[in-house]
Amino acid sequence: MxxxxxxxxxxxxxxxxxxxxxxxxxxxxMNHELIEAKNGExxxxxxxxxxVLPDVLFxxxxxxxxxxxxxxxxLKKDEILRFLPTVMLTTxxxxxxxxxxxxxxxxxxxxxxxxYDHYVEKIKSALEYWSMNELIKA
Amino acid sequence: xxxxxxxREKAARKEAERILEEKSLELYHKSEELRVSNSKxxxxxxxxxSELEGVFENIVxxxxxxxxxxxxIKMNDAAITLLGYxxxxxxxxxxxxHPDENDKVVEGFEVLTTKGAITDFxxxxxxSSGSIKLVHINASIVFNDEGKPIxxxxxxxxxxxxxxxxxxxxxxxxxxSALILNLESGILLEDEHRNIVITNNRFCDFFNxxxxxxxxxxxxxxxxxxxxxxxxxxxxxxxxxINTLTRKKEQALSDELKLVDxxxxxxxxxxxxxxxxxxxxxxxxRDVTLRRKFxxxxxxxxxxxxxxxxxxxxxxxEVNLDDEVLMINNSFELLSGYTEEELLGKKAKEIxxxxxxxxxxTQENNDRLSGASNSYEVQAITKSGELKHWLISGAPxxxxxxxxxxxxxxxxxxxxxxxxxxxxxxLLKKLEKSNDELQEYAHVVSHDLKSPLRSINxxxxxIKDDNEDVFTKETKSHLEMIDTTLEKMEQLISDVLEYSxxxxxxxxxxxxxxxxxxxxxxxxxxxxEHITLNIHPDLPxxxxxxxxxxxxxxxxxxxxxxxxxxxxxxxxxxxxENKTHYTFTVKDNGIGIPKEYHDKIFKIFQSLNNHxxxxxxxxSIVKKIVDLYKGSIWLESIVGExxxxxxxxxx
Numbered sequence: 001m002x003x004x005x006x007x008x009x010x011x012x013x014x015x016x017x018x019x020x021x022x023x024x025x026x027x028x029x030m031n032h033e034l035i036e037a038k039n040g041e042x043x044x045x046x047x048x049x050x051x052v053l054p055d056v057l058f059x060x061x062x063x064x065x066x067x068x069x070x071x072x073x074x075l076k077k078d079e080i081l082r083f084l085p086t087v088m089l090t091t092x093x094x095x096x097x098x099x100x101x102x103x104x105x106x107x108x109x110x111x112x113x114x115x116y117d118h119y120v121e122k123i124k125s126a127l128e129y130w131s132m133n134e135l136i137k138a
Numbered sequence: 139x140x141x142x143x144x145x146r147e148k149a150a151r152k153e154a155e156r157i158l159e160e161k162s163l164e165l166y167h168k169s170e171e172l173r174v175s176n177s178k179x180x181x182x183x184x185x186x187x188s189e190l191e192g193v194f195e196n197i198v199x200x201x202x203x204x205x206x207x208x209x210x211i212k213m214n215d216a217a218i219t220l221l222g223y224x225x226x227x228x229x230x231x232x233x234x235x236h237p238d239e240n241d242k243v244v245e246g247f248e249v250l251t252t253k254g255a256i257t258d259f260x261x262x263x264x265x266s267s268g269s270i271k272l273v274h275i276n277a278s279i280v281f282n283d284e285g286k287p288i289x290x291x292x293x294x295x296x297x298x299x300x301x302x303x304x305x306x307x308x309x310x311x312x313x314x315s316a317l318i319l320n321l322e323s324g325i326l327l328e329d330e331h332r333n334i335v336i337t338n339n340r341f342c343d344f345f346n347x348x349x350x351x352x353x354x355x356x357x358x359x360x361x362x363x364x365x366x367x368x369x370x371x372x373x374x375x376x377x378x379x380i381n382t383l384t385r386k387k388e389q390a391l392s393d394e395l396k397l398v399d400x401x402x403x404x405x406x407x408x409x410x411x412x413x414x415x416x417x418x419x420x421x422x423x424r425d426v427t428l429r430r431k432f433x434x435x436x437x438x439x440x441x442x443x444x445x446x447x448x449x450x451x452x453x454x455x456e457v458n459l460d461d462e463v464l465m466i467n468n469s470f471e472l473l474s475g476y477t478e479e480e481l482l483g484k485k486a487k488e489i490x491x492x493x494x495x496x497x498x499x500t501q502e503n504n505d506r507l508s509g510a511s512n513s514y515e516v517q518a519i520t521k522s523g524e525l526k527h528w529l530i531s532g533a534p535x536x537x538x539x540x541x542x543x544x545x546x547x548x549x550x551x552x553x554x555x556x557x558x559x560x561x562x563x564x565l566l567k568k569l570e571k572s573n574d575e576l577q578e579y580a581h582v583v584s585h586d587l588k589s590p591l592r593s594i595n596x597x598x599x600x601i602k603d604d605n606e607d608v609f610t611k612e613t614k615s616h617l618e619m620i621d622t623t624l625e626k627m628e629q630l631i632s633d634v635l636e637y638s639x640x641x642x643x644x645x646x647x648x649x650x651x652x653x654x655x656x657x658x659x660x661x662x663x664x665x666x667e668h669i670t671l672n673i674h675p676d677l678p679x680x681x682x683x684x685x686x687x688x689x690x691x692x693x694x695x696x697x698x699x700x701x702x703x704x705x706x707x708x709x710x711x712x713x714x715e716n717k718t719h720y721t722f723t724v725k726d727n728g729i730g731i732p733k734e735y736h737d738k739i740f741k742i743f744q745s746l747n748n749h750x751x752x753x754x755x756x757x758s759i760v761k762k763i764v765d766l767y768k769g770s771i772w773l774e775s776i777v778g779e780x781x782x783x784x785x786x787x788x789x
Contacts, residue, residue: 016593023600062585091588094581112592114628115621116599119592 004131006032009054011043011071012089013063020116021058024123032127040066044074047081054084056107056130061090061097069097072104083136087126180283200294203280206251206287208232220273220296222266236262236270246275250290254279260297272298319351324403324423330416332359332384344403344423345369371396383407387416394426402427453528453549456535461485461503464544473528473551475521492517492525502532503545510534515552527556580638584631591624591631598624626753633755637742640686640762650684652677652691656711659692669699669707677713678720680787682767690763691724693756694783698726719769719786730777740771760785 012018018036025032035054037043040063047053057075061068068088075081085107090097093111101109110126113119200217204210208230213221223229235243239261250256255278262272277292315336318325324341328334337351345366347354363380367373376395383390387409395403406422447454453470457463463481471477474490481489487499495516502514513531520526532547598620602609609617656673665671680687691711698709710725731739740761742754764771764785775781 014589014593016596017589020592020596023596062582062589090585091592092581092585094585097581112589114588114591114595114624116592116596119596 004055006056006127006131007035007052007054008032008056008058008127009035009037009043009046010058010089011037011040011063011068012058012060013038014060017060020119021123024120025127027120028124028127030127030131032131039063040071040074043071047075047084050080053080055135057084057086058089059086061088061092061101069100069104072101072106076105085130085133085135087130197293200296201291202231202294203289203291204231205289211289212291217294220265220271220294221263227266234263234265236264238262250277250279251287254287256292270298271296272301322424324421326359326421326423327410327418328359328421329418332418333357334359335418341421341423344425369397369399371398384419387419395423400427401425402430453551454546455481455486455549456544456546457486458544459542461487470549473520473526473549474518475524480521490518492519502530515556525553526551527553577638580635584635587631588628591628595621595624630753630755633753633759636689637755637759637762640689640759640766647681647683649679650682650687651679652687655684655688656691659688659695662692663696663699665699665709666702666707668705669702669709671695672708672710674710674712677711678715680720680789682787686763686766690760690785691722693760694724697756698724698728698781701728702726703729715789718789720789721784721786723782723784725780725782727780730779731773731775731781732777733775736773736775 010018010021012021022034025034035046037046043057059068059071063071066074068090072086075084075086082105087108087110088101088106089110089112091112098109108126110122113122197214198216200220201212201214202210202217202221203212210223210225210229210231213223213225218224221229221234223234232243242261246256246259246261249259255276257276259275259277260272261275262270264270274295274297275292277290279287280289280291282288318336319338321338321340324344325336325338326334326341327336334354334357337354339351341347342349342351342354346369363377367377370376379393389409390407393405393407395405397403402425404424404426407419408422409419410417447467449468451469453473454465454467455463455470456465462483463486466474466478466481474481476489487496491499495518498514499516502512505512511531511533513529516528516530518526518528529550529552530547531550532545534542535544535546537543598617602614602617653675656677660671660673695709695711699707702709704727708725708727711723712725713720713722715721739757742758761771764787767787769786769788771783771785773781773783
């Protein structure tokens, strides 16, 4: 069963977090494409080009300027971008946050575990899941 | 001798014959005279009789002649009218006598026949119309020429009406005297010479007079005042007043007399004039002691309440139906800053209340008109312009006929209370906000603290991976220790977050089946092989938040597992119940807790052992949850043998 190559947009300001995802993908020997944005504005800039839209977005909840939920709300108001599956990648287990995310229309909510090994496991599952999903191509 | 005797006899006889002859002649003459005069007399009698007959026939009173048997043989028109019978009826008077009177008739006849006449004979008869009449009869016997009684004649008068009127008068007099006698007032009627005409029982009672009212009639009262003056508190005044009254002979009403024994009498003096001539006077005495005392006590009560009203700390205002002020008390003056003069007759609400409160008051007043008492809060502005909050308790005011004539409002200044209330509300809002903020803050902090831990863990991992072959065993163990430390740090952050969350979230209380909760915990805890978990199979269903109840049991049970030092560990969860509470027990056979720490362990960050998993927050969370459910928690423990935690939950 072949898995599709995913174009992933990671919105994350923490360099180590970016490295974690990169290394995880490398370690898993998946050839997904990772696009990086340091914050919400940068991500929106990238998403302006509708010809190269990502297949899935990983989003940190706590970001400077535009936070995760605000960013998600912007996407959901956009005619095209609202179809992009967006997954929260966060350490917050705050029930309020989780509720707000699902209320806004998040596609997934992954809590980052303490141990890197566990993190890799979760990322593996998530990427496998999304790579076998049928997605609405813009 | 014989011859001489014979001669004498002869001579005497002759003499006797001569005398007899003379006498009989004389008698003849006399009887002749008598006969003449008799016939004259007879004529006179006859004449008189017929004269009388004419009179009788024409007199207004009924005139009846009857035979001695009672058969009527003659009657005039008045008699016909009275009796309703005529001579043609051939009636007998004895037949029309009222049956009750038969004895009386017998007696009457007796008198009539023996004495020849009867007067003032009263008897009831039944006339032809059937009605009963009382008649008065004067009657006499009629003798014939030979002097034999042959008939009786009488005048009959109908006194039915007279008698009835007389009876009515007597009755009314009796009633009047009974009335006077038993009057509540003491009565003394004196004539112009001050002799007692009438008095009554009450008068005698009032002045302790030992005689009866009848005995007093005719007694002179000239010195009565002087004699009885000692009964009065002011004897001289009593005497002089009576003297003045009897001299002036003018009406004087309601004089008050105070008696030595404490009674108070009210006296009227009413002079009686007949056609302008003074005929005496009437004294009337009334005992008004009770009434007076009643009035005094009412007055005292009134005084008491007006004192209370004037001095109470509540502002009182009385208004009429147009909301115009009729009365305010001192406190209301203080409350409003206005004097009574400034408010009297004015519309209270327009002067005192804010526009919004005026509108409200109009509504409240309407309610009150229907007779409802109510209380409400208004905003008022005092004379000095300060805004005040008043609590008004209003009640309709009625007149004696029960009609609403206005209302009375009692005012309490609750400005301070109100500001405290507002303060409290603000404080609560602030507290709620800061609680929310704190909660938010705890989440942010924990997120911000946890993130670097993840980074460190990832970095350490990469270092390990990248240098697998280079690092010594010791270095690797140090890296392991970093991992362990990170885990502990992670746990600490989680626990602090959890602790801060208990009691902040107002999760709805629901029925929680503890059997399910404990089953969940059992799978979560990963209980080691050597420890037996013994959970009461019939744990109840309680009210609460499932997550918190799970935290509660889980923390106690994980502690029990953590501090087990026996080869065969035993943890038992049980419960007992009474009417209001469940008492749960979590019992272990672990290391035990020394007595001196029994209180301390519930305080945050108080871990007795530097256990790798222990953050010292677990029992604080337990305590906080138990407190939240208004239960209590305590423990029994023997060091080296084990510990039992007890906690209660309300049913």
